[in-house]
Amino acid sequence: MSFRGVFGACSSALAAGILAAAVIALASGLSAQRMPTALGPGGIGALTEVAPQGFVGSAACADCHAQETRAWLSSQHAHAMARAEPQTVLGNFDDARVTHQGSAARFFRDGARYMVEIEGADGKTAAFEITDTFGVHPLQQYLVTFPDGRRQALPFAYDTRPAAEGGQRWFHLYPDQAIAPSDVLHWTGMQQNWNFMCAECHSTALRKNYDAAANRFDTQFSEISIGCEACHGPARGHVDWAAGKRDGQTPHKGFASVAAVRPAADWAIDPATGSPAHGVARPAGDMVETCARCHARRGIFSEDWRPGAPLTQTHLPTFLSAGLFEADGTMQDEVFNDHSFKQSLMYARGVTCGDCHEPHSATLRAPGSTVCAQCHLPEKFASEAHTGHAPGPKAPDCISCHMPARTYMVVDKRHDHSFRIPRPDLSARLGTPNACTDCHADKSAGWAAEAIARWHGPERKGFQTWAQAFHEARRGDPAAREGLIRLATTVETPAIVRATAVNELRALPAMATEEAVQKALADPDPLVRIAAVQAMAGQPPDMRWRRLSPLLADPVAGVRIEVANQLADQALAGLSAADRDLLAAGFRAYEAAQRLNADRPEGRSNLGGFLLRRGDVAGAEAEFRAGLKLQPDLPALAVNLADLYRVTGREREAQDVLERSIKANPGAAAPRHALALGLIRQKRYAEALDQLRRAYELEPQTPRYAYVYAVALQSLGRPKEAATVTSAALRRSPYDADLLMLALNSALGAGDVARARDAAAKLALLRPDDAEIARLAARLR
Template identity: 45%
Template structure:
């Protein structure tokens, strides 16, 4: 693993957060590894954006069994130790695998090459075809089910994924599932689909699955934190893999302060820096009066290390945004304001810093300064949905409802990818007696975000209020399918069903 992490300093999608690299120390002491997020990877872990090799190799059975980079590549030239698929035959018996009985293609044809099926290429920057290093079994059945690509149809582009899936089943008499068995969980989690929590719970508990996939599931599960999720995440705080410890620490952000302290304080002394700073970030909001003197010192020390890690990228406004956020959690408003202003000085069009600064002014009772900040941000970036949304909320607080509705409407229009903007606009419309436009707005949101819980809840309530009980029941039942254990949803469903 030490060799892989040395190579990963370049051959991974990562962000550096510490300058002082030491050979032999964990990658996560200095770099934050990108997880299997939908913008970078397909749900089954295949490469999508330019992610290089390490994140893919961590998914492979080969890595799990101890294979390392230099087993296939000469470490100084990075050249393969044997040409093409022949490198695989260093370990895999040619008599078994370099045979039509295994690959079902004519000997010597492109389809008979190991790499064509198990490490297909994606071309980046026009000139760089890069192999997917997860070394997976082709799964055209997942292409049919989830829309992910597969190696078969990269060559057989005139055929459908269903054709390829049927062919694989005919050859092998079954669907070969392979080592990576997390696609459905990550797919459901990214879409907030029915059953997502149960699939994610199974993934994060499954020690046979790659830690990078489990960690990706941890992040999604943290967005759905309930007692069952907490019980699944808690053991990961002592996992041997630091990626699981760090993601679990951040996933427990929503815990009550006393429970955060009980579970996470020990991680402030973790040997891996990313684990320490992620624990420190989660613990920042714990009131100091709940801690002993030694615990307060440990949390303060962790906060200092977290801020120093952000200062590694002090040329980027995002770093000052993050520094401002931890100061807010610590109740330190003056340094938070300074951090947000520093972000805006670096990049005046970085509207998220303006939105956060305006929210800080709200906490201080300075909405006049907040309005000035947001209007300045919109002058520089009139297409910012976040700034329009924040301005709308500010105007509602000031009872300037017509102006607020205009701002919230613009946020919903510009930020249709964010269901929250349309939902809040609809709630505001309903609040001023415009129930039918509110319902229409929510239906537009739902068409793009069919699993958004808040939108479904509001539609059921608004339709019931408008006397449209059949529609209310439809939305309540859809919501119950997504949240069968939610007591609030059960009450709503009973209410609308009782009026049948």
């Protein structure tokens, strides 16, 4: 499993769903109800007694930065988290009762304490004290602190919007699901754990402090909420500088590091286009990277973040992966704003978050779409010639057309920040969303595409041109290869798109793919280099060492750590002293990154796999077993442990692990498939076939399960059933190489030339460098 397994959502079975990131994302517009504005001990901006060295607290900034402090106090950042007190709690605790699909909660007061009566981890109803508030608008969540240091987010949140907008009510965050106490989504489960899921982006200078041996947290922060130093870094040196000579010789005015400052921009509008004629160079480590720390879908591998560094120095952003983003790059799951914005032409031209949002209050610099008029001529873009709609109060504006919204957490409406041109023509072809039919829900995408063609002509222009390639790649279609290579190797393509293209190319091996990956290893953007390093998985050891070892000295930690992961099976003996030191340092860094996330079964699994490749079987076993202790019903971890037992000759123990996993999670396919392989090794074919069938039926969309089941059927003299399974699987996965090879052999054996021709033609596209396949396809034409 790759380094991305714990840090990049949805890139593996273990990673799926763990990066919902902050339980509530911050948005502009703060509810004024009972929000404290005082700075000082115990209040907003107060420094805790356990603050890391160098931190002073936001209250220390107020005297010199009064205007910024006032703006910050009005922001959601200042109120992202607080102790549960009368001035911070917005919910109704007047014996309020709420029910949801068989579960219920009662919110009440016990003297000064805020309480909830709700089902606990044991399935029994009990009263719990609420210790903290979490967020303010449009919803507020509440945390319960347990004796082992865990803070857990309750499943019922309070809608803080005005009653006229549907607010002032309790509601369940998973309205369509009944969540049992054994479910990881239960409020006492790991997916609702503040320490890992939320804390870094709702507090300042967080240290998770997980004790793996005791399975406890001692999580600490310098401020309970998001203070000045969350973005500017520790300010002790700056405060000392301000109290001293304030000379021009002290770097960064006493800060250890600062976000890079963008050169002066010329946003003068070209009357012909209605937009600025010029862009501006974007320095590395600018304001956008500071915001990305919390406004990106990402994982963390180091708590030593500092402004001015690329995000990949301490965090690993996800790619534009299926399930998170639509094929055209628009947001699908809860991914926040960074990945969307970095796909935009505005980002490419040098625009930063602060050009539209005042950094301290987080409010727009002008209301609504008038913020766009800072750089675009309203009269040009509000015209009927541009929008196709007559001007008026109901006419669409910049935001409705270029920043379509989705609602998350039931009531939290968020706008896509990729600023893309509406493309209903892509919707008609690829099924992607578009702003036109978001509004005209009763119309088809084809109808909208025809309307836009009437207004603007048949040629569709736009900066984002990757929908087709990503759509084909997600289908496994080899037609995607050329487009992906073009995206991956064109420097003008946004880096997040280049990285995604490299990642998608892993499924389409070819000499051309290999050349593109090799070029990406030297890409100027670290996320692209990380994708290229990961794409080297499975290559021969000597090739991996030759191509990856130079990156052990990469300036970005995320790259070095992934290189160490890919070189885990490289022996230190025989290397030069310099290479040995670099590789050993990389190994230590990778292990430290996983141990930072030892509270997660994914982190344990990653470390176990790494140690196993390093030859530490006992260490790997301990990590796999620890991961299963954290989440006993996690199928992928059980399979990993069973594989370890198998390769070390402990077949009986492997079978026991898999059988326990099946009992704990009977709906999981992976342990059944793995168990079947073990039964085949024991020549228990009837039992094995039953488990293969169950795995296939539980997860028919996984080509491997269909392929192995079909091969087993064929081997047991049931070719018709095998052909039926293969055909059905190929309808779901028409470009799976193993299934195509099976279909090809079956067709050739049956003398079915048409079916053999189709399979061979697809295989030739999948494996363009395979001369034998090419000759066979040519003969069958």
